[in-house]
Amino acid sequence: MIGQIAFTLLVVITFGIGYKKYSQLRRNILLGRDEDISGDSGARFKNLLLIAFGQKKMFKRLLPAVLHFFIYVAFLLTQVELLEIFIDGFTGSHRFFRPYLGGIYTLTISLIEILSVLALIATVIFLARRNLFKIPRFHMDEMTGWPKIDGNLILYGEIILVTCIFTMNSADEAIHLVEGKGSYGFAISQFIGPLLTNVYTDFLVMLERIGWWGHIMMVFAFILYLPFSKHLHILLAFPNVYFSRLQPAGEMENMPMIMNEVKSMMGLPVEGMDENADANMDEIPQFGASDVFGLSWKNIMDAYSCTECGRCTTNCPANITGKKLSPRKVMMDVRDRAEEIGAKLDANDTRCIKPELKAKTQTLTKDNFDDGKNLFDYITKEEIHACTTCNACVEACPVTINPLDIILQLRRHEILDLAEGPAEWTPMFTSIENSGAVWQVPDDRDKWVTDLLEKEDQA
Amino acid sequence: MTKLKIETMAEMAAKGAEPEILFWVGCAGSFDARAQKVTVAFTKILNATNTQFAILGKEESCTGDPARRAGNEFVFQMTALQNIETLNTYGVKKIVTTCPHCFNILKNEYPALGGNYEVIHHTQFLQALIDEGKIKLQGGGAFKGKKITYHDSCYLGRSNNIYEAPRKILEQLDSDLVEMKRCKSKGLCCGAGGAQMFKEDEPGDKRINIERIEEAIDTKADIVAANCPFCLTMLSDGVKAKEQQENVMVYDLAELIVQNNNL
Incomplete structure (x- = not known):
């Protein structure tokens, strides 16, 4: 009975704190501007199935893909056991599903045990890859401090979790044997259980409880830890893949406001133009993005879905050749900035209310937010100037994150709002504007034709 | 050899004629000495296959790609809308x-501005000509047994998922196609895209084209x-920097195709 009360209490506390934390997370994602991402649910479900559930893009690198797959499938299947733990926890039953499922139960738990061993092996190899083998992508500038600790913590947590599962099942097996009820017949614990039958039964019961409680406590700890961790991808990968763009990777988003402006400058008809649009404009519109507020909510979801694996960065031509740009860092910066703004909103830091609005309100919201900082305090111009827009980072990401989209929005802000950017680009802009060519050339555009025909005449 | 025929849309329209396709030459193809050779080569193929085509000539402007990727939407919109006006006036339907x-x-981007055309890249077009039997690649030609490696441009490859058409052409040249370690969707950029062509590199250890040519x-x-004309420049520069002009040619x-068939 005490166990049930303690369990219920733990569930209430975990989900209470969790609800708050995940609401803040949702709010942080929605700091971004609206973007209507809908339509073609068929293609989206296909992506969800192949890329998220099927992990298609992981398999571009076989070894990490297979190891990751073990942990992933173990995670998915353990949900069945987790459901049982919840029922047992609330009702005080023991292995609630077993009488109903019979052989299927034995098979399921056996599968979980086998996958847990595989996951354990994978976890140990991952720890070695991270800490002993010095794989470069885990040791770049952005992977120091918290990101480095975070990457290891998750793996240690995984080891504890798996240890708990086997402690629980093996002790249970031993108790079952001692009590003369025979073996559970689970794939792995049936071999560990017999080794423990000489241990005092009381101790076995305690061991089983330690395993059981340890397991569920680790799960609760994970739930509360995820919002602070790169490991959030285990939840967000799925919606992130579902909402990923379906148009060709090379396509850049149009800016209708500028298009309409230019159209009216050129005397072209402008569709759907509100005649009073100019009069209604009480603020100068912002172009591109200088902060997370200017990015789409999907860009921010991308940032929260990033597990910092670094495939984007190791495929980035700029990074490969020693430039400062690292697409992974861009994603981490966007998340850090969203977190910073979120924390200030949660604290209702009224110093961050736009000065002109301070008299009107004492509540900090995303609409009156101005802490004097923006994304350019995190991402330098040198970084965004180094991008070749090659889409290698986009292609490389196993969960369809698009760092390029963010880089291009930052560039738009820099050029359109700040009128800055690399000085060498100015002649290119001027030349396109004045002569319709990317280079300032004295020749006519069709000079190659006259040259060619002349040459032919001479021949 | 019959004389090359290159007409503009304006000349055709004056005759009341309409070409099958518009050949979009582009800034590089029009002005860059190296890329002009590609323009001429493609023109020769169009002529040899009796393809009815026209160019815009002086009426063509930069598409606005580097301006847009640099972040300058105003310049992009100005040149793009101008081009769309021209293209729509002539009723252009198909562009190569x-x-x-x-x-x-x-x-991908002109439709949002009101420019809807069927657009194909010349490698797709060439592959189609081969499939239709309009170009017959004589086997055992200049490239028989030659080792050729193919560099995927980002804007044809990853951006638009076109990997096979260009490779099929190379196979039909009787050549020995060898792939680089990073190819197809993993292909490494030449370093020119995203308006990098028009500025100095950011500080780093190496130029991207050197990494690629190595x-x-x-x-x-x-x-x-x-x-791609920009890849062509970058890769050729790389070959020069590595002093490999005697051993490696970039085409x-x-x-x-023109060399193989002596067009």
């Missing part, structure tokens, strides 16, 4: 271009085949 940047932006040289290929696919 030798530049993957022009290809990508005309195909990979190409590692394949021991005699020829690096490309599909566009259209040039390879």
